[in-house]
Amino acid sequence: MIPKYNLMILLIAALLSITTTDLMAQQDSLLLNHPEIFLNRQRPPVTFPHNRHVEGGPSCKDCHHQYKNGENSLDESTLQEGNPEIRCSACHHSRSGIHLREAFHYQCLSCHKKNEKERKKTGPRFCGGCHLWN
Amino acid sequence: MYEFIRGPMVSISFMIFIIGLLYQAFKFFALTRKKELIFINLPFNPDKPPRKQWFQRVVEWFLSLRKRTVWRVHPVMTGITCIFHISLFITPLFLLGHNILLDEAWGMHFWSFPESFSDGLTWADLLCGAIFLFRRIFVRRVRVITTLYDYIVLLITVAPFLTGTFAYHQWFEYQTVIFLHIVAGEVMFIATPFTKLGHMLFFFFYRFFIGSEYSFGRGTRMW
Numbered sequence: 115m116i117p118k119y120n121l122m123i124l125l126i127a128a129l130l131s132i133t134t135t136d137l138m139a140q141q142d143s144l145l146l147n148h149p150e151i152f153l154n155r156q157r158p159p160v161t162f163p164h165n166r167h168v169e170g171g172p173s174c175k176d177c178h179h180q181y182k183n184g185e186n187s188l189d190e191s192t193l194q195e196g197n198p199e200i201r202c203s204a205c206h207h208s209r210s211g212i213h214l215r216e217a218f219h220y221q222c223l224s225c226h227k228k229n230e231k232e233r234k235k236t237g238p239r240f241c242g243g244c245h246l247w248n
Numbered sequence: 249m250y251e252f253i254r255g256p257m258v259s260i261s262f263m264i265f266i267i268g269l270l271y272q273a274f275k276f277f278a279l280t281r282k283k284e285l286i287f288i289n290l291p292f293n294p295d296k297p298p299r300k301q302w303f304q305r306v307v308e309w310f311l312s313l314r315k316r317t318v319w320r321v322h323p324v325m326t327g328i329t330c331i332f333h334i335s336l337f338i339t340p341l342f343l344l345g346h347n348i349l350l351d352e353a354w355g356m357h358f359w360s361f362p363e364s365f366s367d368g369l370t371w372a373d374l375l376c377g378a379i380f381l382f383r384r385i386f387v388r389r390v391r392v393i394t395t396l397y398d399y400i401v402l403l404i405t406v407a408p409f410l411t412g413t414f415a416y417h418q419w420f421e422y423q424t425v426i427f428l429h430i431v432a433g434e435v436m437f438i439a440t441p442f443t444k445l446g447h448m449l450f451f452f453f454y455r456f457f458i459g460s461e462y463s464f465g466r467g468t469r470m471w
Contacts, residue, residue: 156364219352240345240349241415241416242415242416242418242426243422243423247418
């Protein structure tokens with residue numbers, strides 16, 4: 115009798131722990147899903163671990179940018195959670211000079227490549243590292 | 249080593265590929281000389297030069313293909329070989345993933361097939377490769393002229409496609425698969441000029457420069 119209950123409690127605890135970790139993961143990672151821009155999507159959207167990048171080395175303005183005369187003149191105080199203007203897709207979309215797909219690829223890959231060359235901790239460099247089939 | 253294989257080794261293997269093929273081409277032209285050839289099996293009548301317009305001759309040539317080409321003699325095997333070679337060339341060239349990496353590295357790229365189409369081409373290539381393998385194992389007249397070398401060359405050719413499929417579908421551990429995929433591609437590039445995969449270049453030499461019954465051109469070069 116008692117071992118049965120123990121098992122059930124363990125199972126419930128395990129299930130709960132899965133849901134809570136999942137919810138916590140949702141908060142610090144962004145699903146880069148833009149169905150209005152990526153009309154013919156060929157790979158699944160990327161879940162971008164924003165917090166890992168905040169903690170992991172690059173400063174905010176290494177990625178967030180607003181170039182004026184070749185200089186990144188972005189006001190860092192605008193980088194607030196929930197501000198739609200700070201998302202990549204605010205400027206990079208299907209009609210912009212650099213399409214959102216290229217913006218993502220250039221931004222992520224250039225940094226991952228640079229870090230690899232400098233033998234620092236780095237992120238994926240090939241398709242399947244970020245675009246995961248589930 | 250991991251970074252070296254993924255980085256500079258790609259350029260090195262590509263250089264070996266280009267320089268190796270140039271070297272083989274140079275060697276071919278250095279070893280062969282232009283010679284007057286006599287085809288005793290061709291009808292030759294100096295008294296009656298054929299009076300035909302060029303287009304008549306072209307049409308006749310096309311019609312004669314029906315009778316004397318390998319398409320006529322072995323249609324299935326020729327079809328399989330054609331599909332294999334076409335997909336071998338166009339799949340990697342117009343693959344979306346390759347083009348994105350090219351764009352990122354050099355700022356230029358080819359246009360790309362939809363990924364599902366590339367996937368289909370890869371499967372076609374693998375299927376043809378499997379048929380070649382089974383043919384070497386089970387067809388007696390092919391088996392007697394098959395050595396280990398032939399299996400290795402077939403493996404070198406098919407390996408990039410096999411690992412590429414695994415990478416695309418993310419079967420098995422992705423980092424390992426993509427690493428093997430890059431190694432397989434590099435091995436193929438390096439092996440091409442120095443193994444019988446060199447028929448990538450020599451096919452054209454045999455068909456256009458050397459006189460034979462399979463020649464497309466006049467074929468005036470000989471050893």
